[in-house]
Amino acid sequence: MNAANYLYISALLFTIGAVGVVVRRNAIVVFMCIELMLNAANLSFVTFSRINGNLDGQVMAFFTMVVAACEVVVGLAIIVTIYRSRRSASVDDASLLKR
């Protein structure tokens, strides 16, 4: 099977994730879209690893997973805290950091 197809899927997933981040207001969904992008990147890493015949990409994918896990922990904690204080999980409501 042509390895390029995996790259196409990766690009598709990344695009879906990016659009989701920009378009959706719900913090949880935005978060999931970010995960989608990370995983799209992982897929690319693995694919390139396969194409080039070395393991660097696979190692990188593990790093990404670890970072993503940490990020989920911190990110979810922030979202839960914001929800508790504001009774809303919309990212547009948390827009105090302007001018």
Place this chain on the structure above:
Amino acid sequence: MTTSSSLVYLIALPLAGAVLLLLGGRRTDKWGHLLGTAMSASSFGVGLYQLMLMLDRPTEQRPVSQKLFEWINVGEFKVDAGLLLDQLSICFVLLITGVGTLIHIYSISYMSHDKDRRRFFAYLNLFIAAMLLLVLGDSYLNLYVGWEGVGLASYLLIGFWNQKPAYATASKKAFVMNRIGDMGLSFAIMIAFATMGTVSFAGVQEHAHHASEAALTGMGIMLLVAAAGKSAQFPLQAWLGDAMAGPTPVSALIHAATMVTAGVYLITRSNFVFDAAPTAQLLVVIVGAITLMFGALIGTAKDDIKKALAASTMSQIGYMILAAGLGPVGYAFAIMHLLTHGFFKAGMFLGAGSVMHGMNDEVNMRKYGALRKFMPITFVTFGLGYLAILGVPPFAGFYSKDMIIETAFNAGGAKGIILGVTTLIGAAITAFYMTRVMILTFTGTKRWDDNAHPHESPWLMWLPMAVLAIGSVSSGYLLSSGGALENWLHPLFDHHAEHEHHLLEPIVVSAMALTMVAIGVAIAFSKYARQEVSSVAPENVSIFTKIARQDLMQDRFNEAVFMRPGQALTTTLVAADEVVIDGAVRGVGQAAMSSGSALRGLQNGYVRSYAALILVGAIALIGAIWVVVQ
């Protein structure tokens, strides 16, 4: 050349006086005036001693020099701070310190009511020291130091009563106009250095023979500009009248012993330059002739006694410059007139000060009248000075001025006729305005203010006047009998180019001059002695009188030609600075601020818009890389 180690005391003594009095402050108030006078007098003593020594030596060994220290030593260029006392400088040294000392003595009494008398004496000493450095320096550069010192001292003294804004302005005016002359002198020094590689008098004299005439002409013209600035010659004459703002002894000092004589000294000292540059020499004569008429005409219309005398100084210095421009035949007469003028003009200025002293500082001659009985000594001393300036035999001016008139006639050709007639007419006008001063001040009816109580001045004031009056009577005869001064100065000037014209016999010239003087006196008598003089200046006068009262429009001319365009230029430059330079600086700031506030709109606090921007940026970056790689 003979060397001496005592020349420096001539300058050091008055300089030490000035420094002591200025640094000593109020502690020296009690005896400051005595110290100042003593310093000036001892400098005169040193001068006399030097004259004795000089008389003892044979002619060729008379010049004395002293090297003070090595001043500039750069590559080929070497200037020592050195002094040179020769037959010419000694005349000036004795005039400066002699008349200067008399003025010091006079000032003790004249300034006794002024709480700043000590400072006044400090400045007087500084003036004397600077002027001595000017005449003793052995190179143009040393002369320049003294030249600037004289400018500074005159500024300080003219503006001595600077609490009056008009006086402060007058001192600034004198200083600024002098700066123009100073610029001329510095250009002359640069020309000398560029073309001859030396700035010492001896060096320039040596090189002048094989320097190009163009360079010498340029240097001569620049020296003339310098002389015009210091000596108040056309076209830099306008400061002289305003310089009367200073206390009267200062006027006497500036007009007789120092300052205005510097220009004559410079031209005489640079005789080797002018002798080799006929064009520059001709310009000197023209400037002298113009100024002598200019000053005389202004003198006829002035009601202020000091300004009338100031105009007369301008005119008399014009005579000297004219004589100096006539070449080797004229230098000695220029110096002779300078010395005799030093006596009679100082005497008359001190006389004017004495009159003002008795008349509550009134300077308007129309408010004087009939002072002869109340101030007999002043009348006599002033009168002797008056006879001297008129050129009545056997008073001093007769010898010196007649010589100049005669030399002018003998210059040859149309030039000689024009100059001779100019000097003759000048003599007539001089007679007119000086007679006017005499009549208005000392004779006729009382036109005093109600609170005027004229009285003779104390002996400290009339004693110097008396000494100067003796000089006004005798100096001309003493200096010219047997050609004393001429022979004395003879070795300094290059006489080989001299060819004698004798257009008119001396006796004829004297007769013509006396006739002109008699005419001038007669007109003055008919106008002022035979008619009642009004105590206010009449308004319905001819246009000529009006112009002469305004100093022949010299200030208006300067204002229209130099001041207004200068101010316009400054305004333009200020505006250009505002708009262009400041505009650029402010524009940069403004641009940064406005672009900042435009970009601030992006900072809206919405996470999603930030994310979108990051996305757009990333895509743009990838696109750019794509384009480059393709």
